[in-house]
């Protein structure tokens with residue numbers, strides 16, 4: 001089969017977009033164009049797993065079709081990933097007005113606001129619940145963990161008042177067959193491991209088989225960014241041992257910072273003498289005290305430090321060296337590429353907000369690799385379920 005598909009009269013900007021996208025998805029031009037066309041064709045009447053018994057699922061190159069909700073959606077890093085493997089969003093929730101603005105521009109939908117005010121009845125049934133929930137400490141004052149978590153719905157005691165509590169309440173009410181959660185790496189070590197213990201046991205108490213792994217995005221994008229991905233499968237649907245495995249990182253050429261840099265960045269991103277002197281002085285002071293705080297001059301041939309939501313402050317964690325002048329910070333467009341968000345998505349907010357949004361986001365390519373593994377389990381389940389439906393007798397109604 002030929003590796004490329006000839007398309008005549010494609011405008012150059014569309015051609016560039018196809019090239020950017022297919023590189024990110026690691027597909028040939030032919031595979032990518034066909035997957036886009038199939039996705040457009042299927043999106044007209046794509047059933048969710050809920051309807052699968054009534055409408056047998058088509059086999060498509062993007063995997064088993066499914067529906068999902070995007071909670072604590074940010075700018076939709078998880079959404080992009082799930083859409084790429086055949087998912088269709090039925091609900092989203094994000095309270096930050098600027099993130100909502102980006103989400104609307106990129107996906108044509110304004111997410112609901114504060115999750116604490118969302119009515120469960122407004123959330124449509126879904127196959128996968130995705131959430132990059134903020135990590136908060138859990139206070140288990142007065143209730144021993146064992147006592148609390150050993151009981152059904154014990155999370156109500158253990159996590160009362162936290163955002164995770166609201167998430168768990170939604171999971172408990174909606175019973176999505178699959179969970180895809182994402183958090184900072186130190187969720188696992190936070191409060192001496194107690195926070196992770198509460199998260200894990202809460203999900204297990206709700207009858208989910210829980211898988212968790214820290215994954216470094218540096219295999220996909222030129223940024224060291226470790227995040228914990230938590231995947232849960234409802235045991236009453238998938239059994240006790242669903243055949244899930246986290247992805248193995250791609251082998252071969254690693255992405256390099258220089259691949260995503262703008263050759264002519266605007267001058268305003270170069271540090272002023274004043275700020276550059278201050279950062280050097282601050283770093284020296286900490287070196288003398290024996291600790292490693294300070295700015296990070298990035299290696300153009302390697303990967304950067306983690307882009308944080310506070311990058312807008314001085315950009316000191318990722319500075320780009322420049323010949324004969326002060327280093328510069330990343331432009332918002334470069335921050336976007338460092339996170340692996342495709343170029344056809346335009347930045348629609350101020351620089352400050354853009355850095356915050358990218359610094360908070362999930363790297364879609366990493367989430368996509370995880371989502372592909374989930375999709376394989378959905379296909380496995382669909383193939384073994386006698387009624388060709390992940391759910392037993394439940395279809396896509398809100399409840």
Ligand SMILES: C[S@@+](CC[C@H](N)C(=O)[O-])C[C@H]1O[C@@H](n2cnc3c(N)ncnc32)[C@H](O)[C@@H]1O
Nearest residue numbers: 072073074075076077094095114115132361362
């Ligand atoms: C770590 S970010 C999620 C990033 C997202 N998964 C992405 O890829 O862009 C957490 C998000 O939760 C949002 N958030 C925090 N508290 C919230 C609440 N009470 N209701 C809705 N969203 C909330 C924050 O505004 C932030 O965008």
